[in-house]
Amino acid sequence: MTALPASTQKKLGLVIDLDTCVGCHACVTACKGWNTQNYGAPLSDRNAYGDAEGTFLNRIHAYQSQPDQGLARTTHFPKSCLHCDDAPCVTVCPTGASYKRAEDGIVLVNEDACMGCGLCAWACPYGAREVDEVAGIMKKCTLCVDRIYNENIPEIDRQPACVRTCPAGARHFGDLADPASDISILVAERGGVDLMPEQGTKPVNKYLPPRPRDTIGAAQMSDDEDILAPFLAPVAEEPAGFLGWLDRSLERL
Amino acid sequence: MHPAPSVILFSTLSGAGFGLFVFLGLMPVPPVGWAAFVFFAVAYALSVAGLLSATFHLKNKKNAWKSYREWRTSWLSREAWAAVFALLTMAVYAIALIFFGVHLAPVGWLGAILSLATVFTTAMIYTQLRAVPRWNQTATPLMFLTFSLAGGAMLSGFVTVAAAFLLAAGGVLLWHWWKGDRRFAEAGTTIQSATRLHDRVTLFEKPHTGDNYLTREMVFRVARKHAVKLRVIAFVLAVVFPLILLLLPMSHALAAVAILSHLAGVLTTRWLFFAEAEHVVGLYYGAHLGKQARAA
């Protein structure tokens, strides 16, 4: 199975909005909960009540960026498998446990075949794969393949656990091969980008970059024309003048 | 990358073992009988011990046999095949020499090619990983091959050839280091390309307080000062010292010292091979950021 399909009928994936993600980690625990009870071995935690170390398929990083001019920013950055079109994790796998589904492009690990060599995790530039130390097998985001088609759950819930739970609506799921899908349109409108394009993995998941920040007052700071100034054109400088204006205005009401 | 002892041991020992096979396979007049037995025993011991130690880092050994499936795409699978073919071919060759005193030269040549191929496939497992720019360079397979051949030549007693390969390996090693130090920058993967954020980007918070598989496995950091010292030690032990010893009048004891020094040196280079390798995922965890900030 290790050969990548020449093409996939769909490219199911996630679109993650870095402008909106508040970094709440809801998607992290929803993912952990679903995937512990479903697909394959449970996601374990070792020394769970001490210096704990567990397996997670989705993790939220946070970065700060400092421009030369202007205010520093903080960005929350969720990361799970990007279901790459040119997935190096798949081709390196000797056992065929790693594969990319021809029908929807989801990259999965067949746990029955995995020998836990870790090579696929080495091959993934994004850190999207983790060996579960208790089960001894490779774990990764399944794109909730056992939810999105699941006839035992209501149709409206057939989406990844992380998407369903995200309170801020920063995660979107759909078919990125279909240019007319909601998420393809979102990507086009918001200028969605690939992570590490130079790695040549052709990720399916896209990230929507944060919108420009700190524009209130930016004009004054850069001596541009201040388009907001008219909104504060004074009606009076002194209380007496203000009260006069008040009288006149009340008259007009 | 985290220098896992089993993997380091594997690549060092099996490299030397398969190198020895190469020379045994190519010798115009190979030893026979007991002498052959000793040589092949050493070669098998090294290569098989190496292979076995490699399985230590498998988390799910019961599926190890499945690694033969994906030879079409996976270098690890190809390595498994190559190793088996090499060992089997060499077995035929060895049995003929040891028990029948017969030199099946073409089988030896085939075995030698397969042995070299095994070393090459091992190297390619690392070389192919774009996510580890230091490994992802031409010098990686060359280094594995030259060291394997140098080790093999020393073990098989071809002093001049050994000296030549040692020189070659030394050169390739320096090249690998020199190029390796530039590969991360050349690969073009930066915290900015990783996050697609702009300006001076630093890590605010890791996703989790503790370690995880990734940080343990791939975000290993070796102090720069430390690395330089180790490089000198490695180079001296693996190349310089054995070369000097080889130039002295030969004795078994000296040869043994040369070989041990060489193997210790190669072990050190292999430790560095891992410890110095920076996986791009480290960027997400704030590793290499200092370096990038300085470069920027």
Added chain:
Amino acid sequence: MNQPIVDLHPKTGDEVRKTTCYMCACRCGIDVHIKHTPDGDKVAYIEGNRDHPVNRGVLCAKGSAGIMQHNAPSRLRSPMKRTGPRGSGEFEPISWDEAYAIAESWLRPIRETDPSKLAFFTGRDQSQSFTSWWAQAFGTPNYAAHGGFCSVNMAAGGIYTMGGAFWEFGQPDWDRTRMFVLFGVAEDHDSNPIKMGIGKVKANGGRIVGVNPVRSGYNAVADDWFGVTPGTDGLLILSLVHCLLKAGKIDLPYLRDFTDAPVLIDARPGETHGLPLKDDDGHPLVWCRKEGRPRCFDAADVDPDLNGAWDQDGVTHRTVMHHMAHKYLDARYAPEAVADRVGIPAARIRAFAAEIARVAFDEAFLLDVEWTDFRGRTRKTMQGRPVSFHAMRGISAHANGFQTCRALHVLQILLGSVEAPGGFRFKPPYPKPATAHPKPHCKVTPGAPLDGPHLGFVHGPDDLCLRDDGSPARIDKAFSWDNPMSAHGMMHMVISNAHAGDPYRIDTLFLYMANMAWNSSMNTSGTMRMLSDTNEDGSYVIPHIIYSDAYSSEMVAYADLILPDTTYLERHDCISMLDRPICEAEAAADGIRWPVVQPDRDVKGFQTAMIELGARLGLPGMVNDDGGQKYADYADYIQRHERRPNVGPLMGFRGNGDATGRGAPNPNQIEEYKKNGGFALAHIPLEAQFFKPWNRAYQDWAVDLALYDKPQPYIFTLWCEPLAKFRLAAEGYGDRQPPDHLRHRIRTHFDPLPIWWDPTADHDGGGAFTINALTQRPMAMYHSWGTQNAWLRQIHGRNPMYLPTEIWTRHGFAEDDWARITSPHGEITVPVAHMPALNGNTIWTWNAIGKRKGAWALHDDAPEANKGFLLNHLIHELMPPKKDGMRWSNSDPITGQAAWFDLKVAIEKVPAPADGRTRPDTGRQASPVGQGPEVVAWKV
């Protein structure tokens, strides 16, 4: 080659049981997927309830990790009696009978002689209408929940000004708002609704503005960030008010019709100076522009004049608007005058005001909805003002927080954006003005109930809770001259006052769900000492401590008797209209919890235990005429208890199951709630959804729903009359007089119009401590109780102190460095980290990550107990001594709100401790529940 066959259709569980989350006070609806196993029903997966009004299907990190909370190894297993010294954590398990007998042996004598010797304080209580009812029946005046140290400034500031507050009692009109401004919010109670709202505003292309010293979380996604200096928001807001007034960017019809801006203020010198003029019925007077005479504000045809003036007997009474113009147009509120102080350049303040003005007035819109106001005037449309605000502890947990919260409400009201489409809207049971709330009661009669509810809103010195000698009647000194308007009590003062015997000694301290020996106390080490301090004879200074927790917390170790609670999935609860319901701006809603699984330990829902204990004590309301226990358990109480005839804890499915709001008790009520997804909803008709305080349709709807018994329209009070009354008392008027040492403070701080003062000035130790130090709530942790959750604790298992670039470089800090941080009263040694997006003179850390060794069933190598720390060690419950040696409570002088964020510190780089552990070390407690397992990896 064929792809492996994947099971695409696994069953999530055998059954879904719908209840309410309790990993925080947001109270989202959850679908608990249950599997039937040979060992009984097991929780397999928890996800959000899509129909639930609060969360619409989403869950936060804590909610999604509820399964690990429910299965935490730290769960208490049975009642316990202390065997070792206080703090040691040594206990022996006992039966419930023995536990009740012990409690009864302490409480019965108190009740018969002096009920005030019981201090019953409940922390993160979601059943306050029940617990306060219990305390009232017992007869002690000493009851409150945690509101006083949490956010009473927010609640009281809102209720005194506009009859409702942010907190969880109101929300922006998320669908229509174009600019959403957050002041000092990291997470708040309304956690999921705020996140959903932020997502919605962004999706609609609106702007989000964060005013916060720290740029993380909501402030990180804010389009604009104002990194204000802590404690100065009041000044910033009043500067915005200054700009808007000057530019005339205020909503005049709104101010005229719905607020006290046109109300006349008594200008006569003397005992009524500064009070609103009123008619004989107590209705405020406005100057009628049409008739040129003062008239009652709610007359049908009155035309209130914002600039009216009434010349009477040689004095001129002027309007509130007039007073505001004089106050806020003053140059000291100009952006240039405040910029340095608030840490934001004047140009940005001005631009901020301009953008608010632009959105409020240029993007204003009309909703085509007809409605009739309280004066009987029908309006064809509703005026939209798409600017909305939200604020929380960042402004309320400062000692000037009450006035700052009021300033913010004044700003909202000037813009006409409260209860307007696109603005901020109340959720039922709000709007409800301070005057419609009860007043506090404190009359103690041995063997009898208290004379009324403990907590409430005072309107002047007459309403204070004082004893005959003028000393505080309550152990926490709430509603005393120290902090007259302390509407939620002052839980943060209970332990230190009880320890000091000031104002009196108590016998039993009874706490519920409050980790007072740890993160919910200021001065944590000191509090631990007070809890275990002994008299000369070896007896404890606080003789008895009863505590109910569900988990093995730090506080457990300091109690004598433990009443173990269930987890939230194992008990009945009601999220009641009498308390803090889960309403939306468009609907009233309440809900339940019910045992979706049965406890496997000898534990009881706390409320059920209280019903049993109350019955044993024979408390009125809890026993039948024959003396037998009246309610079988809490569920029975929820269904049968009536507060007023036909009004009970739950509004839904009353009577035969078809009545909402009013109706006879229904024995099937809880079953009906279960069937309905765990909640009940009553939608507000469209014409009643806005302008609710003045909207007839809303008022009538609210009466129907039993929110109140007759319409109670009111006007917003920019001028806070109770403050004026206290100020008059401080000036010597009236017979209830403050002690002299408080006169000056009351005179200067109790201004009926919002003012600003520097709340941190007294904390700087004469200039030695100059840096502001704060905490923030992590979104994925709930106070101390997230730590026992194996998943959540991996996200936040330690907490560095974050330093801004200025401090980082000034002190030459580098990665992995440590610092000693000192305040006027303590020191901590902690790891530091660099954060550029931070106010330059502020440092902060995550709240409540540090843990005591041995607590929460954690192993000794848990990072929380080694690398984590509490900032609380640096915060004292008392301010540094005054010149006269007096130590005032570290609280807002008006409301008693704990001033967590007034802390000032000094910082110094130190070598990392050899053991890599933070200081101080508070020792180790034994774990009565053992330690959690090594590996967690299970499937149900």
